[in-house]
Amino acid sequence: MASISLSNIHKLYPNGYAAVRDVSLDIRDGEFMILLGPSGCGKSTTLRMIAGLETISAGDLHIGGARVNDVDPADRDVAIVFQNYALYPHMTVADNLSFGLRLRNVERRIIEGRVATIAGMLGIGDLLARKPAQLSGGQRQRVALGRALVREPKAFLLDEPLSNLDAKLRASMRTELIKLHRTLGTTIVHVTHDQVEAMTMGERICIMKDGVIVQVGAPMEVYRNPVNTFVAGFLASPPMNLLHGMLDSDRISIGDVVLPLPQSLRRAFASHAGRKVIVGLRPEDFHLKADAAPVAAPIEVVSVTTEVLGPEVILVGTLKNSSAELHIRCPRDFRSEPGAMTVFNYDLSQLQLFDIETTTALMRPVKI
């Protein structure tokens, strides 16, 4: 077990492309950290630098307090699970699991014991004599995980390990990984582009874009207080509705819709009054009942279409006299014909505002 600390890490390729820029991140000992971002954001490169598979162009990387920039991957004592599992095709499952231990000249008796324990834990005990080609996707995933576990490394690095699994298997592996982390307490760095994985698995989420860290925080903190429109639009499904509006001292106008500002927010946003802003409205903050939120404002929404998901209905609609679309999370019995108008009560306490030029969030009081 070990903490992992990145200070001002850069990754520059010879062709001048900067894949990672000035990344600083402290991952605590035993923490489950998620690196989240769209493809090409530098999250996998960051993970590969931690593993030692990519050189670090600038900055310092510490694992367990020791600087490891120039330490060979073999000596960093971390384990990595790849998206395509990267099982050794010419070895049996048992040999795949024990490869790392055999390289370290661990006693044969101990290797056999550990392989048996891990195989039992992951339910792959009866597959030990098989070759990877004879395994299903889920079984390969388990073997890849087992190969990482069996060495008892300081940290696990997971590079989108669930993305090749079907939806059902992915959900169950998600739960298993969380349980595993709880049992072992080992530091885990998990790279993903799936915001559901990020929200459900991580103790903290580090959101990256274009090679830089955008925001780091606990899932609910990042969800509640996104630092900019990118984070707001990336987390949750459907994500936050982002609409152009005009901020005045006592109200916000989004086209023809006018939302009165509660007293507390007036003070917080006073310095921005008279400016154009981006208004962030979460789909789940619209309510059909008037008394669902203490400070609410009515919003009329014209239905474009509804997506019936079963447990809930997503209404895709537009504001009156506007073409900007927004998504609203409705109860499962909600129905609306295209063109029909529904009045929702928007919970003003959840209102988010973003600067129209910098896209960063305007300061918001933590409590209203």
Place this chain on the structure above:
Amino acid sequence: MIENDHKSQGAAFGMRGIVKRVLPHIILCAFSLMILMPLLWILRVSFTDRLTAYKIPPEIGTVGLMNYVEIFQRYPFASWFLNSLIVALGATAIALPLATALAYAFARFNTGGTFLRLGVLASQMLPPIILVLPLFGMFLMAGLMHSRTGLVIAHLTISLPFLSWMLVSFFEGDVARLEEAARVDGATRWQAFRHIAVPVAAPGILAAGLLGFILSWNEFLFALVLSGPSSQTLPVGLAALETHAGVEIAPLAAATVVSLVPVFALLPFLRKHLIKGLSLGALK
């Protein structure tokens, strides 16, 4: 199976169906015959006596193994065969590890960049005759003329570039991911190469080795110029059967048949491993 298919399909589709299925087979059989005829001809000639060998239309004449006996008794066929075997095995044994290492360096480190890769290929594009004379001069100075060692070195100039180019693709792609996994697992670069890259690329390496052997076994020009009486290889020896008194066609046929045996024996392995090697990419 196939014939049954034919019948049922033919019945189902009528005359046009039959023509459509039979016509390609007729064409294919014709082409196969074109390729097989010389081989069958040689096989027939190798079992007949000198006089009937030239007869057209072919006659059966006396059938026997006399030509096979003759090449061993009147000509140093055993020596040619042994020389060929030693040179081909020697050249392959040296070329294969070197080509493997070179291909790995190309695939993993892009050693020398495009320039070196093309340079290696360029040596293959030159007509061999251009290389023969400089080699002749160098071997004279080094005292390697007429020796099997010299021939092995000469054959390396052909097989090393060829094999390394062939092997590059076996080290590219998914094998790199596997090596990364191994290195994080605790392997050094050498261990990852030795325990992961080489075994995973083994079918390709084996196929390359077989091709290298056949290349060297069949090589004629270098052997003709650089070998001496005691180091003559099969292709050179066979050419020597074209004497002033005419081509000794019957013993030549017998010798050709024997020299084909190792190549034919290797072909099934080559096919199996080439196919296996080429389908290795399926990792997920």
